Amino acid sequence: MDVAAILLLLVAVLIAAWSIERKVDRADRRAARVERKLDLVVEHLGIETDSLGLGLDGVRALVRDGKKIEAIKTYREMTGVGLKEAKDAVDRIESDES
Structure with a gap:
């Protein structure tokens, strides 16, 4: 393999890793919003967790x-x-x- 192919492969791996990181971050934020809403529902219903x-x-x-x-x-x-x-x-x- 020549240097250009190795660099291209490295760039592709970095882009894939960055994309995965963004998706995980979005999923974490979404889960945090759901947990906040669930806490509000539990508090409203008076359930002692x-x-x-x-x-x-x-x-x-x-x-x-x-x-x-x-x-x-x-x-x-x-x-x-x-x-x-x-x-x-x-x-x-x-x-x-x-």
């Missing part, structure tokens, strides 16, 4: 104690999902526990 992780431990404890209906109710209150989604989630927790 810090309690979700701790609450799942409570749901697991209810499942271990055989209080499946109470676990489903607690899961629904924490997440705001429907009855079927909460039952499916508690069933998954139950299967993971056994």
Whole structure:
């Protein structure tokens, strides 16, 4: 390969890298906007996001104690999902526990 071909290849690689960098930067900015909007929605609905992780431990404890209906109710209150989604989630927790 001669010097001109190597330089042309180098320029092509640099342009490709620059293009990828711009796309990643745009995706990061878009994700940040979505996160800000989601934070506003969560705040407007009054959902405490810090309690979700701790609450799942409570749901697991209810499942271990055989209080499946109470676990489903607690899961629904924490997440705001429907009855079927909460039952499916508690069933998954139950299967993971056994």
